[in-house]
Amino acid sequence: METGERYAGLDALRVVAGVALLVAHGAFWLAPFGLPDALWLAIGHLGVDGFLVVTGFLCGLHFFSSVEISALRFWARRALRLLPLYFLFIAINLVLAPHLGVSTSAWPAYFTLNQNLAWPHPQFFAEMWIVPAVVAFYLLLPIVWRWLLRRGQASVVAGTLGLIGLIAVANLIRFLFVAHADAGWDEGVRKVVIARLDAPLYGVLLAWLVARNGFASAAARNSTAVVGALMLLTGIAIHLLRPIDTDSQFVRTALFTWVDLGWAALLPWACAGHFAPRVAGLLTLLAASAYPLLLSHMTLLRVAAVAGLPLTTTSQWHGIVLLGGYVIVALTIGLGICFAIDRPLLIWRARLLPTQMEHLAPFAKR
Secondary structure: OOOOOOOHHHHHHHHHHHHHHHHHHOHHHHHHHOOOHHHHHHHHHHHHHHHHHHHHHHHHHHHOOEEEOOHHHHHHHHHHHHHHHHHHHHHHHHHHHHHHOOOOOOHHHHHOOOOOOOOOOOOOOHHHHHHHHHHHHHHHHHHHHHHHHHHHOOOHHHHHHHHHHHHHHHHHHHHHHHHHHOOOHHHHHHOOHHHOOOHHHHHHHHHHHHHHHOOOOHHHHHHHHHHHHHHHHHHHHHHHHOOHHHOOHHHHHHHHHHHHHHHHHHHHHHHOOOOOHHHHHHHHHHHHOHHHHHHHHHHHHHHHHHHOOOOOOOOHHHHHHHHHHHHHHHHHHHHHHHHHHHHHHHHHHHHHOOOOEEEOOOHHHO
8 A cells, every 4th residue: 555545436435425424314305205214314324334434444544654753743633624614513503503493502512522422412413423433533543553553563463453452342332331321222322422432443453454464355355345235235224124222232232333344344345446537536526525515414404494495395206306406515515615615724734733754664564
């Protein structure tokens, strides 16, 4: 792996995950089809977990080819990446909330990023439970990497077992939380940070193995991709066949592990995907707008509700047109925010806090 190498197939997977999230949150327009609500919950679950696993993988690839001189600098850079847009959309939703009859009492918890450190998860800007989860991962990553650098230099097995141990501990924390709180699957477990600490670590584990041994053969990548796709389809089936929010402790703990492993199994195959240059460029552009899209897509629906735009449908075709229009507008707004706000912020960040990375030789040469 070359430092800074871009994988168009990985961008494609991120775009698919983003569109899946849009469809899940706009699925009320498809009510005339009579499809179960559990289907949209499953699609949303898979989309968000895809983002978390890919985030862990990309950060892992970055760290396993270099060393950040200062953990404080890394944390400051990530804070400048995440928080300005996040605070902007908190302010926008504070303005919209009174017009929608939504309580704003929980906004201080969102502002301090503790809205889902414990259960129950407060409602206000509810879709942004993912930001504290990513922040927790970023806080942990430099510590994990420096530990791996010491152990993994001696043996790839030691580093691998160390990461598996971290994942096991995170799963144990989720198990104990569910056993103690008896929380529901969605609001009580899926959106609670202490129950989701393992999600990006599957991507980090894969990045560690790739950095140490390279990508597997084409046959192995294809085989694991088939397994990963079947795991994700099985996850959707569980959503459809079981009452998730009131189901067993097994579903409220192991289903997350199953889905995240399914995504991790897909990533080597996605990284090997090749596209025409123009298509790859478009995928890169759309993938770059993923974070603005995550922040803005539900706020767009709230703006539409305040403006009195139609949020109901009269027929199947009408619903398809409305949902398709929403996806297109949401993607366009995500791109607009990316160019107008996000990229200028990143340029300013690069001037204020330039990276200070010590690049490492490939593992095979160390």
